[in-house]
Amino acid sequence: MEPVRRAYRSWGGVLRAEGDVVRPRDPQSAARLLLAPPAAPVIAYGCGRSYGDVALNPGGLLVETRHLDCFLAFDPETGLLTCEAGVRLADIFAVISRPQADGSGWMLPVVPGTRFVSVGGAIANDVHGKNDHACGSFGNHVERLELARSDGSRLICSRTENPGLFCATIGGLGLTGLILSATLRLRKVSGLALESEEIRFGDLDEFFALDAESAEAWEYTAAWVDCLAGGAQLGRGIYLRARHAPSIGAEPPSRETKIAVPFAPPISAVNALSLRAFNAAYLRKLGRSGRKTQIASYEKTFFPLDAIGQWNKLYGPRGFYQFQAVIPPQAARDGTADLLRAIADAGQGSMLVVLKRFGSVGSPGLMSFPMPGVTLALDFPNLGDDTLRLLRRLEDIVVTARGRIYPAKDFSMSAATYEKGYPALSAFRHFLDPAMSSAFSRRVGIHPAEAQT
Amino acid sequence: MTLTARRVAIFGATSDIAIAFARRCAEARQRLVLVGRDRAALDRLAADLSVRGAPQVEVQEADFARTAALAAVAENAWSALGGLDVALIAYGSLPDQARVSADAREGEAALALNFVSPALLCDALAARFEVGKAGTIAVITSVAGDRGRQSNYLYGAAKGGLQKFLEGLRHRLFKANVAVLDVRPGFVATKMTAHLPQGGPLWATPEKVAGDIEAAIAKRGVVLYTPWFWFGIMAIVRTLPRPLFHRSKL
Numbered sequence: 182m183e184p185v186r187r188a189y190r191s192w193g194g195v196l197r198a199e200g201d202v203v204r205p206r207d208p209q210s211a212a213r214l215l216l217a218p219p220a221a222p223v224i225a226y227g228c229g230r231s232y233g234d235v236a237l238n239p240g241g242l243l244v245e246t247r248h249l250d251c252f253l254a255f256d257p258e259t260g261l262l263t264c265e266a267g268v269r270l271a272d273i274f275a276v277i278s279r280p281q282a283d284g285s286g287w288m289l290p291v292v293p294g295t296r297f298v299s300v301g302g303a304i305a306n307d308v309h310g311k312n313d314h315a316c317g318s319f320g321n322h323v324e325r326l327e328l329a330r331s332d333g334s335r336l337i338c339s340r341t342e343n344p345g346l347f348c349a350t351i352g353g354l355g356l357t358g359l360i361l362s363a364t365l366r367l368r369k370v371s372g373l374a375l376e377s378e379e380i381r382f383g384d385l386d387e388f389f390a391l392d393a394e395s396a397e398a399w400e401y402t403a404a405w406v407d408c409l410a411g412g413a414q415l416g417r418g419i420y421l422r423a424r425h426a427p428s429i430g431a432e433p434p435s436r437e438t439k440i441a442v443p444f445a446p447p448i449s450a451v452n453a454l455s456l457r458a459f460n461a462a463y464l465r466k467l468g469r470s471g472r473k474t475q476i477a478s479y480e481k482t483f484f485p486l487d488a489i490g491q492w493n494k495l496y497g498p499r500g501f502y503q504f505q506a507v508i509p510p511q512a513a514r515d516g517t518a519d520l521l522r523a524i525a526d527a528g529q530g531s532m533l534v535v536l537k538r539f540g541s542v543g544s545p546g547l548m549s550f551p552m553p554g555v556t557l558a559l560d561f562p563n564l565g566d567d568t569l570r571l572l573r574r575l576e577d578i579v580v581t582a583r584g585r586i587y588p589a590k591d592f593s594m595s596a597a598t599y600e601k602g603y604p605a606l607s608a609f610r611h612f613l614d615p616a617m618s619s620a621f622s623r624r625v626g627i628h629p630a631e632a633q634t
Numbered sequence: 635m636t637l638t639a640r641r642v643a644i645f646g647a648t649s650d651i652a653i654a655f656a657r658r659c660a661e662a663r664q665r666l667v668l669v670g671r672d673r674a675a676l677d678r679l680a681a682d683l684s685v686r687g688a689p690q691v692e693v694q695e696a697d698f699a700r701t702a703a704l705a706a707v708a709e710n711a712w713s714a715l716g717g718l719d720v721a722l723i724a725y726g727s728l729p730d731q732a733r734v735s736a737d738a739r740e741g742e743a744a745l746a747l748n749f750v751s752p753a754l755l756c757d758a759l760a761a762r763f764e765v766g767k768a769g770t771i772a773v774i775t776s777v778a779g780d781r782g783r784q785s786n787y788l789y790g791a792a793k794g795g796l797q798k799f800l801e802g803l804r805h806r807l808f809k810a811n812v813a814v815l816d817v818r819p820g821f822v823a824t825k826m827t828a829h830l831p832q833g834g835p836l837w838a839t840p841e842k843v844a845g846d847i848e849a850a851i852a853k854r855g856v857v858l859y860t861p862w863f864w865f866g867i868m869a870i871v872r873t874l875p876r877p878l879f880h881r882s883k884l
């Protein structure tokens with residue numbers, strides 16, 4: 182099992198790195214890799230679906246987990262699933278979420294906007310889904326995990342065994358060691374299909390009103406926002422709410438995408454012109470009633486982008502940035518308005534915009550991104566300095582509103598912003614594995630000063 | 635699927651192509667016998683296959699280089715589930731041509747593992763399938779067996795010999811209604827080819843190849859080129875006039 186020197190890119194494609202990549206064949210050999218760490222730092226790489234640099238390690242060693250892909254146990258009485266860290270959520274759907282005759286089935290309690298992420302990556306970023314207000318984040322449903330550390334230990338971590346390390350590893354960005362396997366508590370739903378409603382709204386206040394009205398009865402909620410609209414229409418968009426439809430089943434979505442973007446167009450297919458046309462058309466899609474109700478598989482609601490493989494290439498060779506932040510409740514209305522105004526003023530953005538409220542379930546993760554408040558996520562085609570200037574402006578708004586930025590999506594936040602957003606940083610430092618670090622962890626100064634060379 | 639789940643034995647079960655095939659079988663709720671040399675790897679795979687839906691998974695250790703033991707290997711696999719419906723022979727090795735040319739013992743070992751061993755195992759299995767008058771013996775050979783080439787003619791000869799062997803076995807088992815499938819993959823991204831730059835339009839995933847194997851078994855195919863375009867490529871390679879062929883780097 183020899184490392185291969187390779188160049189690789191983040192999902193956003195703006196950042197590139199070159200370094201050694203190794204793909205251990207099983208958990209034993211994966212753990213052994215940490216034992217004899219080369220001079221350079223090590224970081225795990227799952228499916229590379231993070232937009233920024235959390236899974237990049239220029240000059241260092243990348244441990245790809247794609248062959249740690251075995252299921253280990255599933256108990257259909259309790260819904261406890263144990264699998265290796267490289268198993269993808271798409272595999273769990275295909276194998277475990279098969280509908281029973283009465284439409285019921287086992288569901289992953291939390292899924293991000295793509296099913297092509299690994300269990301290890303989902304834990305390390307403590308990913309959230311559209312049901313954060315009802316179910317919390319991915320880490321809330323991890324019962325235990327096995328962590329390999331560079332001192333040779335392989336530790337079982339749970340709420341009762343090595344609890345400190347457990348909490349540090351959830352949302353720990355791969356910096357506490359290599360997750361070998363995990364036990365997840367799946368959720369039994371009476372119908373795998375979703376009943377969903379889309380409702381057009383005219384501005385930000387309507388969003389908050391709809392959201393307040395929906396939170397109780399709808400476990401999945403999120404909104405699309407027209408990022409070009411300003412003035413009285415600031416924050417207009419389409420609200421989506423969904424819940425499981427009792428007795429109606431849904432087949433698992435496919436494990437691979439059927440169509441893929443074969444090559445990058447020479448310039449971004451997403452630009453001011455295409456964006457304006459798209460947003461105008463999209464706003465009209467609900468017709469005069471401004472409302473649409475349907476019952477269907479969860480696939481289109483949860484994973485709209487997974488229909489097209491490598492869609493990230495559409496942004497052209499310069500790639501794109503993604504930005505996601507959460508603003509706490511007391512500043513949510515104004516902070517979100519400030520962010521949207523800055524974006525509309527800059528005339529940048531894309532059709533991929535998500536606005537959603539996070540709830541107060543609270544994750545065990547020490548460094549998890551989700552916290553109560555409102556989160557805004559969107560893509561920006563890379564226009565060079567103009568885009569970086571806008572990202573800095575957005576960062577300032579987040580800091581002023583006492584919010585935080587999501588590392589999985591980040592390319593550019595400063596060390597100071599990171600530290601302000603994640604007050605548990607100094608506690609987290611006790612759990613770092615000295616062999617592990619990433620482009621992100623070095624950039625935002627996660628490692629204590631004396632360890633930096 | 636019949637009332638009782640199909641019984642499948644896989645020889646060389648920890649090969650990447652075999653793993654992908656076994657997972658398909660498990661998800662179709664078939665019963666499995668996994669035969670290989672690495673106990674820990676087999677046990678890990680068995681657990682995975684059980685979660686994926688296999689109602690029964692048996693694990694057996696065997697070193698296929700030990701040709702004297704092959705009769706017992708066949709017998710054990712056959713009796714583990716009280717007979718078999720499908721046998722897939724997947725093991726093999728891809729030796730470096732320069733090394734086997736320089737070292738006769740390595741060459742002999744590679745010929746044994748890639749030709750002698752699977753041929754003998756096939757025969758041992760054939761006798762049992764023949765009595766039952768049903769079932770499929772599938773063997774992974776390679777497009778490399780279609781024409782001898784300077785870059786890997788020892789491997790190519792072993793695989794080509796195996797192709798001929800299967801042709802004869804198929805002839806023999808025709809009367810017994812036993813299918814013999816010769817699987818000829820092109821480039822597949824597995825641990826066997828991990829030292830090569832695995833990428834580009836000619837490379838397939840083990841999952842793709844496994845899906846093709848399953849489909850060919852279902853329709854009782856005879857020779858499977860996988861992915862399909864290798865049929866065309868090899869038709870050209872086989873018929874390339876010798877003067878041209880000799881100047882190529884193939």
Ligand SMILES: Cc1cc2nc3c(=O)[nH]c(=O)nc-3n(C[C@H](O)[C@H](O)[C@H](O)COP(=O)(O)OP(=O)(O)OC[C@H]3O[C@@H](n4cnc5c(N)ncnc54)[C@H](O)[C@@H]3O)c2cc1C
Nearest residue numbers: 227228229230231293294299301302305308309354355360
């Ligand atoms: C279309 C799309 C939609 C998305 N939607 C959402 C969303 O709704 N909500 C959300 O939260 N995120 C979302 N994301 C982000 C994505 O869910 C996260 O970035 C996720 O962590 C990616 O998982 P991965 O397996 O690709 O990990 P990678 O991106 O490869 O790695 C992510 C981090 O996990 C670490 N890691 C990976 N495996 C291990 C391991 N075995 N042990 C220790 N550390 C490990 C890496 O070191 C790195 O720090 C989305 C991404 C895309 C592309």
Ligand SMILES: NC(=O)c1ccc[n+]([C@@H]2O[C@H](COP(=O)([O-])OP(=O)(O)OC[C@H]3O[C@@H](n4cnc5c(N)ncnc54)[C@H](OP(=O)(O)O)[C@@H]3O)[C@@H](O)[C@H]2O)c1
Nearest residue numbers: 648649650651671697698699725726776819821822824826
């Ligand atoms: N990959 C390709 O491009 C390609 C192309 C054409 C044909 N093929 C053929 O496809 C088949 C499967 O290969 P693969 O690509 O899946 O590669 P692989 O993963 O390397 O599989 C080869 C398997 O053979 C097993 N094996 C080797 N010697 C053995 C022995 N003495 N006793 C027991 N088991 C032994 C190995 O066992 P361990 O797991 O214990 O090492 C391994 O599982 C082979 O016949 C190969 O020739 C491959």
